[in-house]
Amino acid sequence: LQTRMQSLQPEPAARYRNVLEALWRIARTEGFWRPMRGLNITATGAGPAHALYFACYEKLKKTLSDVIHAGGNSHVANGAAGCVATLLHDAAMNPAEVVKQRMQMYNSPYQRVMDCVRAVWRNEGAGAFYRSYTTQLTMNIPFQAIHFMTYEFLQEQLNPHRQYNPGSHVVSGACAGAVAAAATTPLDVCKTLLNTQESLALSSNISGHITGMANAFRTVYQVGGVTAYFRGVQARVIYQMPSTAIAWSVYEFFKYILTKRQEERRAGK
Numbered sequence: 243l244q245t246r247m248q249s250l251q252p253e254p255a256a257r258y259r260n261v262l263e264a265l266w267r268i269a270r271t272e273g274f275w276r277p278m279r280g281l282n283i284t285a286t287g288a289g290p291a292h293a294l295y296f297a298c299y300e301k302l303k304k305t306l307s308d309v310i311h312a313g314g315n316s317h318v319a320n321g322a323a324g325c326v327a328t329l330l331h332d333a334a335m336n337p338a339e340v341v342k343q344r345m346q347m348y349n350s351p352y353q354r355v356m357d358c359v360r361a362v363w364r365n366e367g368a369g370a371f372y373r374s375y376t377t378q379l380t381m382n383i384p385f386q387a388i389h390f391m392t393y394e395f396l397q398e399q400l401n402p403h404r405q406y407n408p409g410s411h412v413v414s415g416a417c418a419g420a421v422a423a424a425a426t427t428p429l430d431v432c433k434t435l436l437n438t439q440e441s442l443a444l445s446s447n448i449s450g451h452i453t454g455m456a457n458a459f460r461t462v463y464q465v466g467g468v469t470a471y472f473r474g475v476q477a478r479v480i481y482q483m484p485s486t487a488i489a490w491s492v493y494e495f496f497k498y499i500l501t502k503r504q505e506e507r508r509a510g511k
Contacts, residue, residue, distance in 0.1 A: 243268070243277065243477045245346040245434060256348035261477050280342035283355045287338030295331035296493055299323045299390070315398065317391050324390035328382045336378055337371035343437040366451075374436035377455040381429030385422045392418035393490065406498035411491045419486030423478045428471035430478060432458035 243264050246256060255271070258264035268276050306319035341358045344350060352358035362370050396414035401407045423430075435458050439451060452458055462470050 243474075243481070245343045245438070245474075246348060253348050261480060264477070279350075280345045283338045283341045283345075287335045291331045291334035291338075292489070294334060295327045298327040298330055302326055315394060317394065320390045320394045321387040324386035325383045328379065328386045332375065332378045332382055336375050339378070339433075340371050340374065340437045343434060347438055373453060374433045377429065377433045377436055377458060380455055381426050381433055384429075385426040388425055389418045389422040389486065392421050393486075406494060408491055408495070411494045412487045415490030416483040416487035418490075419482035420479050422486075423482035424475060427475040427478055428462075429455075431462055431471055431473055434474075435462060 243261055246258065246264060246268070258267065265277060300323075302323035303319055306322055307314070307316045310316040310319050340362065341355055344358050344362070345352050345355070352361065393414050396417055397404065397410060400414060401410040432455055436452055436455075452461055466473070
């Protein structure tokens with residue numbers, strides 16, 4: 243839904259007024275499972291990407307917090323750790339994002355993931371899988387900085403003793419995702435354009451390919467004006483809230499289980 247609603251000049255059959263209308267029309271005209279297109283490639287990329295992401299975040303957060311505010315919580319350390327972790331996460335996830343979004347576009351010619359991968363590789367080269375990487379970082383670095391600082395701030399308010407508390411993790415994760423998603427929607431619109439190379443938008447671009455964030459920003463403005471930067475903001479917030487809530491609650495659960503087992507082993511010795 244987010245990919246479709248961020249389209250700059252969609253086909254008449256793919257113009258939606260809101261999220262619910264988009265979901266209903268896609269399911270009714272293109273099949274019940276069409277809104278799930280791209281799930282397999284997203285799941286494949288998400289595993290290693292999130293492993294790198296949380297491992298890097300925890301290590302850097304602890305190291306930087308000890309330097310900046312020994313024995314306490316530092317929002318600067320949280321934000322900086324989130325920014326660095328994003329570099330690793332996006333390096334693993336960007337190719338999957340390109341394939342996912344191309345498969346999600348209206349009238350996408352790709353039925354299977356490997357069909358899309360082969361076509362992109364053959365027609366545009368390996369660089370096409372990282373064409374939006376710098377824009378992805380430009381978007382995700384502020385997104386993750388806002389996300390992690392908001393999450394840690396809310397945890398201080400809702401869970402000051404920082405114990406395992408599923409409810410506080412879900413609420414903090416959802417709110418942090420919503421705030422960060424709304425703030426970075428313009429960058430996400432540009433990233434979607436770079437990934438999909440939308441044909442109708444390309445017709446207004448002299449070079450034939452949109453490369454780089456500055457080029458994408460200009461093209462978005464030329465095609466739709468200022469309001470185009472906020473296309474799909476509702477879908478993006480709705481997507482990010484459960485996504486970040488699930489990610490944090492699952493992460494905190496496994497962190498709690500693994501830490502508890504480690505403490506039990508140490509007590510047994």
